[in-house]
Amino acid sequence: MKFLPVLLALFFGVCSFPSVSLRAEEASTPSVKVLVTYHSLSGHTERMAEAVASGAKELPGTQVLLKRVGEVTAEDLFSSDAVVVGSPVYWSNMSGEVKSFFDDWQFKFGVFPEFKMKNKVGAAFATGGQVSGGKEVTMLSILAAMLGNQMIVVSGGGAFGASATTEGDSPGIDKGELADARLLGMRVAEISAMLKHGQAR
DSSP, X not given: OTTHHHHHHHHHHHHHHHHHHHHHHHHHSOOOEEEEEEXXXXXXXXXXXXXXXXXXXXXXXXXXXXXEGGGOOXXXXXXXXXXXXXXXXXXXXXXXXXXHHHHHHHHTTOOTTTXXXXXXXXXXXXXXXXXXXXXXXXXXXXXXXXXXXTOEEOOOSSSSSEEEEOSTTSOSOOHHHHHHHHHHHHHHHHHHHHHHHHHHO
């Protein structure tokens, strides 16, 4: 019986090792910074942006910066591990403000010729009045700009990103569309963390 305390101490000591190891591994996982930026006049795209940001925050340790495209600085862009861009559909494509934002990457922020956005994660979301009014074209245009900068693009909430129809039989933003936006944000954060963790090894 005199050996019982020693055996119990050894047993609980051994059993505690895995949790200590897991905590150490979690602490060593690099946090990621996600920039969610958008243009919105009606407020619909802004609501989707807020949902994307909320989804990204669900991954512990994720820093999320939520800004309109006209407010983004070079520091915001280059310090982020991922950039998610949202636009309303204007004439079946991204809005002029979002296009100007991408033009600023070169003419204002100077991303080229060093490809300063290379290997960062990119994703898109869009809102449009009609079901077939150009949301997919808008998201693909955003992703094309990111691919041109050698970013790693991901989808979520839909084949090309999250989207919402805001007129006709589906006025405003419904719960399902907000859920898709949160899924997109969560996936962007998860993929960013995987990439950053792999680079840190």
